[in-house]
Amino acid sequence: MSASPLIEIKDLRIRFHGDDGRITHAVDSVDLSVANGATLGLVGESGCGKSVTSLAIMGLLPKQSAEISGAIRFDGFDLLTTPDQTLRDLRGNRLAMIFQEPMTSLNPSFTIGDQIIETILRHRGGSRRSARDRAIELLRRVHIPSPERRIDDYPHKLSGGMRQRVMIAMALACDPRLLIADEPTTALDVTLQAQILELMRELKAASGAAIILITHDLGVVAEVCDEVAVMYAGEIVERAPVDELFSAPQHPYTVGLLGSIPRLDHRAEQLATIEGMVPNMAQPPGGCRFAARCPFVLDACTRVPPPLVEVSVGHLSRCIRAPLELLVS
Amino acid sequence: MALLEVEGLVKHFVAQRSLLGRALAHVKAVDGVSFSLEAGKTLALVGESGCGKSTVSRLVLRLIEPDAGMIRFDGRNLLALDAGTLRAFRREAQIIFQDPYASLNPRMTVGQILTEPLALHDLVPPVRRAERVAELLRLVGLEPRLARRYPHEFSGGQRQRIAIARALAVEPKLIICDEPVSALDVSIRSQILNLLRELQDRLGLAYIFVSHDLAVVKHIADHVAVMNLGQIVETAEADALFAAPRHPYSRALLSAIPLPQPKAKRTTVLLEGEIPSALNPPAGCRFHTRCPFVIERCRNEAPALLADHTGHATACHRTAELPSADAILPAAGGFSPVLAKLVAAFSQKTEGSSPAGVGIQYAASATK
Numbered sequence: 058m059s060a061s062p063l064i065e066i067k068d069l070r071i072r073f074h075g076d077d078g079r080i081t082h083a084v085d086s087v088d089l090s091v092a093n094g095a096t097l098g099l100v101g102e103s104g105c106g107k108s109v110t111s112l113a114i115m116g117l118l119p120k121q122s123a124e125i126s127g128a129i130r131f132d133g134f135d136l137l138t139t140p141d142q143t144l145r146d147l148r149g150n151r152l153a154m155i156f157q158e159p160m161t162s163l164n165p166s167f168t169i170g171d172q173i174i175e176t177i178l179r180h181r182g183g184s185r186r187s188a189r190d191r192a193i194e195l196l197r198r199v200h201i202p203s204p205e206r207r208i209d210d211y212p213h214k215l216s217g218g219m220r221q222r223v224m225i226a227m228a229l230a231c232d233p234r235l236l237i238a239d240e241p242t243t244a245l246d247v248t249l250q251a252q253i254l255e256l257m258r259e260l261k262a263a264s265g266a267a268i269i270l271i272t273h274d275l276g277v278v279a280e281v282c283d284e285v286a287v288m289y290a291g292e293i294v295e296r297a298p299v300d301e302l303f304s305a306p307q308h309p310y311t312v313g314l315l316g317s318i319p320r321l322d323h324r325a326e327q328l329a330t331i332e333g334m335v336p337n338m339a340q341p342p343g344g345c346r347f348a349a350r351c352p353f354v355l356d357a358c359t360r361v362p363p364p365l366v367e368v369s370v371g372h373l374s375r376c377i378r379a380p381l382e383l384l385v386s
Numbered sequence: 387m388a389l390l391e392v393e394g395l396v397k398h399f400v401a402q403r404s405l406l407g408r409a410l411a412h413v414k415a416v417d418g419v420s421f422s423l424e425a426g427k428t429l430a431l432v433g434e435s436g437c438g439k440s441t442v443s444r445l446v447l448r449l450i451e452p453d454a455g456m457i458r459f460d461g462r463n464l465l466a467l468d469a470g471t472l473r474a475f476r477r478e479a480q481i482i483f484q485d486p487y488a489s490l491n492p493r494m495t496v497g498q499i500l501t502e503p504l505a506l507h508d509l510v511p512p513v514r515r516a517e518r519v520a521e522l523l524r525l526v527g528l529e530p531r532l533a534r535r536y537p538h539e540f541s542g543g544q545r546q547r548i549a550i551a552r553a554l555a556v557e558p559k560l561i562i563c564d565e566p567v568s569a570l571d572v573s574i575r576s577q578i579l580n581l582l583r584e585l586q587d588r589l590g591l592a593y594i595f596v597s598h599d600l601a602v603v604k605h606i607a608d609h610v611a612v613m614n615l616g617q618i619v620e621t622a623e624a625d626a627l628f629a630a631p632r633h634p635y636s637r638a639l640l641s642a643i644p645l646p647q648p649k650a651k652r653t654t655v656l657l658e659g660e661i662p663s664a665l666n667p668p669a670g671c672r673f674h675t676r677c678p679f680v681i682e683r684c685r686n687e688a689p690a691l692l693a694d695h696t697g698h699a700t701a702c703h704r705t706a707e708l709p710s711a712d713a714i715l716p717a718a719g720g721f722s723p724v725l726a727k728l729v730a731a732f733s734q735k736t737e738g739s740s741p742a743g744v745g746i747q748y749a750a751s752a753t754k
Contacts, residue, residue: 102571102572202659216660216661218660246434246435246661247600247639247643248639248642248676249661250642250644251641251642251654251657252657255654255656273571273572275572275646276643276644276645278646279645279647279648279650299648303646303647303725304725305722305724306725306728309732313573315729316576316728316732317573317575318572318575318646319576319579319599319601319602319604319606320645320646321600321601321628321640321643321645321720322650322720323720324605328576328579328605329576329732330577330580330733334541352734353732382728385724385727385728385731386727
């Protein structure tokens, strides 16, 4: 990893204030950084805070209900204190995002060309004519067949896989430095997923942009990420280079996740299960948030929240029992 | 004798009608599907969106009526049953749906949901029904006291358990599982898969398991049928199919699944283009527009589903000439030695806790 990261998140905390006065601790003390050209996977199950983290980076959380603290440094800005006007200049330009649902993230009443051209004109200016040429070029880069004709299609004429390509083309319109992809292939069939993942790899190699890939699918992580952060109940519980995470995980939650997925390359009579449920985030537990479900739990785990510590070079774990190898040797 | 035999099943939906109601276009959702299923076994129907796998599962239950074909269940011709005998048949075959948020009536308590089938089929005298409901809840790993709760008080995984309990209430021989774990989180998914397998062993159930996820299918199925655009393109014992997939489409599906193993050495078969519409399937072999091995014959002549002596059947003109599938198959031994030990330790420690413990704390706190 290079010396100065492209984006650096320090002690990010996000609380939501509900209408009923309840406060939900969505994200707690998250530290992350991504270097230029690297791909970070942000992994976890529903409600772990991975999507909320990405929305905070984009400045898309509702100001009335979300209380955010910490710092998100990107390209000389602290995104949390950047005025809205500047943020609007960054979004779609140097910062771009792809969402899960390609069916709902395009405006049905404009052609795909209009939507890509709008982005280009907003950030780059120039003539509509040249923006249109650029849009056609972008559609070609994401392998949409006959882009000169497709550019005038409305979204409903495109299949799910095609729409996701259009979303990617739009995100790439202004050569972003950072691309956030939130479950970009979850709504797609497997053969289309393979195409989109291949496309993302190809574009990353060509553009050198950094990618934060949010997913629940560990297979997708293994295929495209360089580094992984595993989130549980609003916290990062483990961070590691991708090879290490899969060969020697250092947090029991990661072990449980890896053991619970059916695999093509391994036959298990019984899959591992993680008993119990995620804690109620209105009153997160005092100690380790995974303690109630952890088979390796000690008394100390429930008393003090464990810090995220480096177990080996570049490999961090929020577990006082790490290194876990010692438990099984 | 097979529990379920399906032959030449056809279902075309009308996609467009003229002003006078004449059918102008048909979606050929299911077009000549045949298979059989033994009691106590699992057949997986695999394929992508729109391949007809869910339509087949509904046809088998006669939730929709086929246009042609034959379905025999336990020796009886299902298509000849009248309304009364059809209802009796439904006791023997049940279905679990993908979305446990939509498949349970939000106005009924879990107890009422589970009592309904008992009353409908008059299986248990009224005084003993509460007892039977408690038994069913225990069977799926939920505490009997939860019978008074409403579906919204449960998590997705718990709701899927309730849906399974409802299917089990009538003591069926066959359960159709239509993407039963697709809407669930990874760790919950494994709980439900383990439960389905355990119930099969205990109760001798047969499953038709409809799924797009081949890794899940490999884990649970005895037999697999791969579908593309309304037809079965390959069917075999699960072990045989996963060890040596033959049809180019099965290979593409298998190789497209991302492996949870960084730098896994294998080739991914990337299919070109989009899934064609079932409204207007390609002539000849329906896979020829995306097939990397296509030859002229494929464009004109539809291949028949032909079985070899082991019963492994493939619908491809080039079955004999295709290269070995070894390059696309994942290397064995997915777990590193350390991970294998850790997973074993993780599972061993959690084994002692009863399945009934799953998520009950949460359900309790949600009602406060």
